[in-house]
Amino acid sequence: MxxxxxxxxxxxxxxxxxxxxxxxxxxxxxxxxxxxxxxxxxxxxxxxxxxxxxxxxxxxxxxxxxxxxxxxxxxxxxxxxxxxxxxxxxxxxxxxxxxxxxxxxxxxxxxxxxxxxxxxxxxxxxxxxxITSLFFEDVRKWLDISEIRYSEQVSFIGHSGYARKFDFLISKSTSAYERMIKTINNPNRHSADSIIVDWVDTRDIRPEKSKAYALINDQSRNVSSSIIEALDSYDIKPVLWSERENVQVELAA
Incomplete structure (x- = not known):
């Protein structure tokens, strides 16, 4: 197995x-x-x-x-x-x-x-x-400003037969593979576990070399290193909101 x-x-x-x-x-x-x-x-x-x-x-x-x-x-x-x-x-x-x-x-x-x-x-x-705006709205606005093309609220059926929803999907281009984004407004063990299961259940049915990102709201809280490590161990790239500019180029490709 x-x-x-x-x-x-x-x-x-x-x-x-x-x-x-x-x-x-x-x-x-x-x-x-x-x-x-x-x-x-x-x-x-x-x-x-x-x-x-x-x-x-x-x-x-x-x-x-x-x-x-x-x-x-x-x-x-x-x-x-x-x-x-x-x-x-x-x-x-x-x-x-x-x-x-x-x-x-x-x-x-x-x-x-x-x-x-x-x-x-x-x-x-x-x-x-x-708050002055929802984190989902913040992410969407940043994607628009950064001229990153996307579809939002996209669902796929995983190996389990369950629907797995991703907040944003950036389609494959001539210079980059498909990228899937989940937002985490309230970073904790359960939100991390949910994203991990969604990605593991989905990645093998997506195009080869598709990548997953987790954009994490750290505007008013510290994010535990265990959450970062857990996401990273399942090939989900964790991105703190305060460090989002570090991935702007690769998401826009």
């Missing part, structure tokens, strides 16, 4: 072992091993329907952000939220993130909902009083 297969198998074993659930009336409350920006375990809710299954966060993700002062009502933030959710095939209704599933695609839909919750948390977790 290859290192890639070992990593994926270990990841899913950990995911299964650390996931717990309990029955609440007609619902099942599922507690995942993933942690939000408050270090609380992310919970989702499952209900069987006549035509399959319904999964939702019951509004917790957006409600928690609003309580912390993060406003999502501006047109730009609404557009980013919608684009992020669309990338995972997740709907939002009355602030609730939700998906419908059947027996065949249940695992994929559950995974997509959890990843969407993590992505929304990561993009919006800072209160308005602490």
């Amino acid at each position: 290859s290192d890639v297969e070992n990593l994926i198998d270990n990841y899913y074993s950990w995911l299964k072992d650390k996931t717990v659930w309990k029955k609440i009336d007609k619902w099942a409350e599922i507690t995942t091993p993933y942690i939000d920006h408050n270090n609380d375990y992310i919970q989702i809710y499952l209900k069987q329907t006549p035509d399959g299954y319904f999964l939702t966060d019951d509004g917790d993700t957006i409600s928690n952000l609003r309580e912390e002062g993060c406003k999502l009502e501006t047109p730009k933030r609404k557009a980013i939220l919608k684009s992020t959710l669309n990338g995972y095939g997740v709907n939002e209704e009355n602030d609730k993130l939700q998906v419908k599933a059947n027996e065949r695609n249940f695992a994929l839909k559950k995974h997509s909902l959890i990843q969407a919750i993590l992505a929304v948390n990561d993009m919006f977790f800072l209160a308005e009083s602490h």
